Amino acid sequence: xxxxxxxxxxxxxxxxxxxxxxxxxxxxxxxxxxxxxxxxxxxxxxxxxxxxxxxxxxxxxxxxxxxxxxxxxxxxxxxxxxxxxxxxxxxxxxxxxxxxxxxxxxxxxxxxxxxxxxxxxxxxxxxxxxxxxxxxxxxxxxxxxxxxxxxxxxxxxxxxxxxxxxxxxxxxxxxxxxxxxxxxxxxxxxxxxxxxxxxxxxxxxxxxxxxxxxxxxxxxxxxxxxxxxxxxxxxxxxxxxxxxxxxxxxxxxxxxxxxxxxxxxxxxxxxxxxxxxxxxxxxxxxxxxxxxxxxxxxxxxxxxxxxxxxxxxxxxxxxxxxxxxxxxxxxxxxxxxxxxxxxxxxxxxxxxxxxxxxxxxxxxxxxxxxxxxxxxxxxxxxxxxxxxxxxxxxxxxxxxxxxxxxxxxxxxxxxxxxxxxxxxxxxxxxxxxxxxxxxxxxxxxxxxxxxxxxxxxxxxxxxxxxxxxxxxxxxxxxxxxxxxxxxxxxxxxxxxxxxxxxxxxxxxxxxxxxxxxxxxxxxxxxxxxxxxxxxxxxxxxxxxxxxxxxxxxxxxxxxxxxxxxxxxxxxxxxxxxxxxxxxxxxxxxxxxxxxxxxxxxxxxxxxxxxxxxxxxxxxxxxxxxxxxxxxx
Amino acid sequence: xxxxxxxxxxxxxxxxxxxxxxxxxxxxxxxxxxxxxxxxxxxxxxxxxxxxxxxxxxxxxxxxxxxxxxxxxxxxxxxxxxxxxxxxxxxxxxxxxxxxxxxxxxxxxxxxxxxxxxxxxxxxxxxxxxxxxxxxxxxxxxxxxxxxxxxxxxxxxxxxxxxxxxxxxxxxxxxxxxxxxxxxxxxxxxxxxxxxxxxxxxxxxxxx
Ligand code: HEM
Ligand SMILES: [Cu+2]
Numbered sequence: 001x002x003x004x005x006x007x008x009x010x011x012x013x014x015x016x017x018x019x020x021x022x023x024x025x026x027x028x029x030x031x032x033x034x035x036x037x038x039x040x041x042x043x044x045x046x047x048x049x050x051x052x053x054x055x056x057x058x059x060x061x062x063x064x065x066x067x068x069x070x071x072x073x074x075x076x077x078x079x080x081x082x083x084x085x086x087x088x089x090x091x092x093x094x095x096x097x098x099x100x101x102x103x104x105x106x107x108x109x110x111x112x113x114x115x116x117x118x119x120x121x122x123x124x125x126x127x128x129x130x131x132x133x134x135x136x137x138x139x140x141x142x143x144x145x146x147x148x149x150x151x152x153x154x155x156x157x158x159x160x161x162x163x164x165x166x167x168x169x170x171x172x173x174x175x176x177x178x179x180x181x182x183x184x185x186x187x188x189x190x191x192x193x194x195x196x197x198x199x200x201x202x203x204x205x206x207x208x209x210x211x212x213x214x215x216x217x218x219x220x221x222x223x224x225x226x227x228x229x230x231x232x233x234x235x236x237x238x239x240x241x242x243x244x245x246x247x248x249x250x251x252x253x254x255x256x257x258x259x260x261x262x263x264x265x266x267x268x269x270x271x272x273x274x275x276x277x278x279x280x281x282x283x284x285x286x287x288x289x290x291x292x293x294x295x296x297x298x299x300x301x302x303x304x305x306x307x308x309x310x311x312x313x314x315x316x317x318x319x320x321x322x323x324x325x326x327x328x329x330x331x332x333x334x335x336x337x338x339x340x341x342x343x344x345x346x347x348x349x350x351x352x353x354x355x356x357x358x359x360x361x362x363x364x365x366x367x368x369x370x371x372x373x374x375x376x377x378x379x380x381x382x383x384x385x386x387x388x389x390x391x392x393x394x395x396x397x398x399x400x401x402x403x404x405x406x407x408x409x410x411x412x413x414x415x416x417x418x419x420x421x422x423x424x425x426x427x428x429x430x431x432x433x434x435x436x437x438x439x440x441x442x443x444x445x446x447x448x449x450x451x452x453x454x455x456x457x458x459x460x461x462x463x464x465x466x467x468x469x470x471x472x473x474x475x476x477x478x479x480x481x482x483x484x485x486x487x488x489x490x491x492x493x494x495x496x497x498x499x500x501x502x503x504x505x506x507x508x509x510x511x512x513x514x515x516x517x518x519x520x521x522x523x524x525x526x527x528x529x530x531x532x533x534x535x536x537x538x539x540x541x542x543x544x545x546x547x548x549x550x551x552x553x554x555x556x557x558x559x560x561x562x563x564x565x566x567x568x569x570x571x572x573x574x575x576x577x578x579x580x581x582x583x584x585x586x587x588x589x590x591x592x593x594x595x596x597x598x599x600x601x602x603x604x605x606x607x608x609x610x611x612x613x614x615x616x617x618x619x620x621x622x623x624x625x626x627x628x629x630x631x632x
Numbered sequence: 633x634x635x636x637x638x639x640x641x642x643x644x645x646x647x648x649x650x651x652x653x654x655x656x657x658x659x660x661x662x663x664x665x666x667x668x669x670x671x672x673x674x675x676x677x678x679x680x681x682x683x684x685x686x687x688x689x690x691x692x693x694x695x696x697x698x699x700x701x702x703x704x705x706x707x708x709x710x711x712x713x714x715x716x717x718x719x720x721x722x723x724x725x726x727x728x729x730x731x732x733x734x735x736x737x738x739x740x741x742x743x744x745x746x747x748x749x750x751x752x753x754x755x756x757x758x759x760x761x762x763x764x765x766x767x768x769x770x771x772x773x774x775x776x777x778x779x780x781x782x783x784x785x786x787x788x789x790x791x792x793x794x795x796x797x798x799x800x801x802x803x804x805x806x807x808x809x810x811x812x813x814x815x816x817x818x819x820x821x822x823x824x825x826x827x828x829x830x831x832x833x834x835x836x837x838x839x840x
Contacts, residue, residue: 099658099659100655100659166663166666170658170659174651174658200665201669203666204669204673205669205670207670208673209673211772212677212768215772219762221761221762222684222763222767223677223765223768223772228686228763229681229685229686229766230681230684231684231765234680234681238676605790608790608794609794611803
């Protein structure tokens, strides 16, 4: 069969369909947005450092607050998770590739296109300013053009997330190595599998919600317009039917990471593996039944509130099972305290605190006190930063050697942990009390003399600590990737799962021979049996690989043009007018949207008409590589 | 491997015979799961707003069972013909498959024609997209389904064109199979629209 089309340099990255490279693209783009969201967070904290502060003012504050939440959830946390999932899942299940390499690449480019659309708003009349939940009528009657960017940016990146989720599901269902039964799958793969299922059932609801909101804004439909019989509560239902599962889409993979890291650094098999799997499944299921707890104060009545309160509290049971299993895994283990394990251990008490405030919030009468105060802000940052961000840091330090072939500095890493850990608690712990004292969410300032000064001051100082921790991490990356820095061995942590059985970074085909899986913690089992490596399940033979392609990039450029044209509907016509071109607003917008969607459809047609046969890596090339570890 | 021309023996389930085919097969079922949520959300929206006719006409003023019955009949028949097409594909009967897919497409076009006629008639009677909560939800749900029918027609047509060159083989078989599956899905959704929107609309009255 034909030889591989090889691209180099930038073209290599623009055309890649290699899940490991796509994973790295996700990590880089996600880190960039994380930085952006972090800067926005710091601005929020500086604004709130003193009472009656006029650093940025109300209008800018609304935009920065909205973009902070939106960016962190959709453009930072989820993509960084997708980055790790992309690189690690196929390695953990012993697969050569994901199910749809093409779709995988498309998913990344769509996410990036959506992220750019969202951030273009800064330069085009202002960012979205209705909060990350975009409640109507705030997001319809009282917002500027920013919400157009929110609607279309999230729509485009949401499609990317959805197809990415389907790709992971099919990969895990259909691409597992021989012997890798479901009940032998590592927990990170399991939790990513369930999170992908949540994506599949939650994101379409968001898609519809955003479309309806767009119709109301662009065409003047009546979905959320009470004057014409529309209903504002409808938006909240649709948003939270998506939004609550979304927080579990974020936290479940973090649970998986913690399970891997704790088992590895306690040198013990994960305690209660089966219970862990079923607890995760149960959390995923219940995640769909509790959305109304975001709407206790809306006035749905005591019956609805009571039912949803009980269902919400029920989530604490499987969550508790997981917490205890992590503790029992550490119990009697030979714990190694390096950066990855510190983040994982720090995760446990922090997340528990977030869970406790969650249960407090799930009591409807009490929620009338907490709702829309800083107490809620403290709660969800304890779970999202204390849970998810800690998990992501643990994952970064744990898998960095595997992904990039370099070791990160432990000394710098520990500094990162301690500054970030203390910074975090100083930032968010006082916010519980600020909330109980009545400080509302989403307000750009507060009055002096109401007991809110000290808490806010401490909170801002804590945020500076987190920023320092983040910069130490960036510094760590730079140091470790300079010439002469330490190269990573295949198995730096004495690992248990399959990804540690191949070189760091892995070759493009991952496994020379599909591994034969004989139990949970496959690599560990083989090590205990005295084997140097995992037993192969097949003889050495040619490996089939998909060819690189630029089509996914162009498909998302098409949707980017379409989305941006619609989002610029207030702005484009002026540009044309100024350039002396006479065109009505709607014409310009429709032409732009038409051209964009046309590009995407043509790309789809090209893709479906020309079958891509890929290429083969021949046996002799495989043997040449030896076991020295080849560059991916 | 070389391109396979003309008659060739196919395995019993050609759409799932290769790893790629199997991936597509599973992935598409999952995709339909997501589509179900899409439509469920639109149904929920419709049910939430179907009484909110503001000053515009309501279901009772507009819907006529005869028109919708004809549309339903056409679409259900097209489901049957697409089954015949898939069966012909499985037994590697190229001409038969094309014929049945062709009929399916024609029936789909007829359905769309009726739908366009219906929408135009409603607009004439004062039901615009922006008239009321009911009208917005109605056009969103039924129109979105119509867009799915249109997409299915385009999809099957491109596959039919492709088949003139590539015939039925292990690469094209999964595509035909999935297009058939998609078509059934679109039909099933219509059955729900027929019940929830039209039957309940006519029986429940609503309007002035
Ligand atoms: C035992 C587990 C949990 C319980 C019982 C719980 C309960 C709640 C409740 C009742 C609210 C609504 C409070 C209000 O608005 O008045 C809430 C808000 C929130 N929770 Fe949780 N939660 C839990 C875990 C989590 C997790 C794991 C995450 C994310 C990773 C999370 C993220 C959030 C977010 C983002 C909000 C605020 C949304 C907003 O209004 O912007 N929660 N939680
Ligand atoms: Cu929730």
